[in-house]
Amino acid sequence: MTSVQRAAASSVRIVPWSDGDLDLLRRANAPELMDHLGGPETEEQLRARHARYVTLSADRTGRGRMFRVALAGGAEAVGAIGFWERTWRDGEVYETGWTVLPEFQGRGIASAATRAVADAARAAHKHRYLHAYPSVENGPSNGVCRKAGFTLLGACEIEYPPGHPLLANDWRLDLRAAG
Numbered sequence: 001m002t003s004v005q006r007a008a009a010s011s012v013r014i015v016p017w018s019d020g021d022l023d024l025l026r027r028a029n030a031p032e033l034m035d036h037l038g039g040p041e042t043e044e045q046l047r048a049r050h051a052r053y054v055t056l057s058a059d060r061t062g063r064g065r066m067f068r069v070a071l072a073g074g075a076e077a078v079g080a081i082g083f084w085e086r087t088w089r090d091g092e093v094y095e096t097g098w099t100v101l102p103e104f105q106g107r108g109i110a111s112a113a114t115r116a117v118a119d120a121a122r123a124a125h126k127h128r129y130l131h132a133y134p135s136v137e138n139g140p141s142n143g144v145c146r147k148a149g150f151t152l153l154g155a156c157e158i159e160y161p162p163g164h165p166l167l168a169n170d171w172r173l174d175l176r177a178a179g
Helices: 003-009 018-026 031-037 043-058 109-124 139-147
Strands: 012-016 064-071 077-088 091-100 129-132 150-157 166-176
Touching: 003 109, 012 077, 012 091, 012 139, 018 043, 018 077, 043 064, 064 109, 077 109, 077 129, 109 129, 109 139, 129 139, 139 150, 139 166
Parallel strands: 091 129
Antiparallel strands: 012 064, 064 077, 077 091, 129 166, 150 166
16 A cells, blocks of 8 residues: 555444434435436335445444445544445345535545555455446546555446446455455
């Protein structure tokens, strides 16, 4: 890791998701942030997702974790990130996804948070690979994968939200490789 990468990684903290993070989820539900993800969710959908995030964050079996992203020097939430299990091509892997609030984008926060969540997934010692599936049309999220050290495996079709096909790029990070 270069000194620039270390500085960027130390610019954020990932904090386990808690009951108090519902407002962050509402702020991240903005149309411009949900454009590649099927559009904004209803309040009912947000509450259900928040409950899943709280449950996942409390889990200690290695199924995954959700986090709010904060700048290293403060407590203000600037985004969300996590990792969770999924079956992919007949195997179990971790998947990751993130969002950074618009006013904090373009600062390397998502890349730093993605490196931090990869360290958390690596520490779980459960799955070898961490995947990300940004839309092929989502240039910034594909850039995050590249900057965070993922390898592009190619385009694939996934469902997101469930029932809606999405052409995505399959990015993979080997969690056994030096972090």
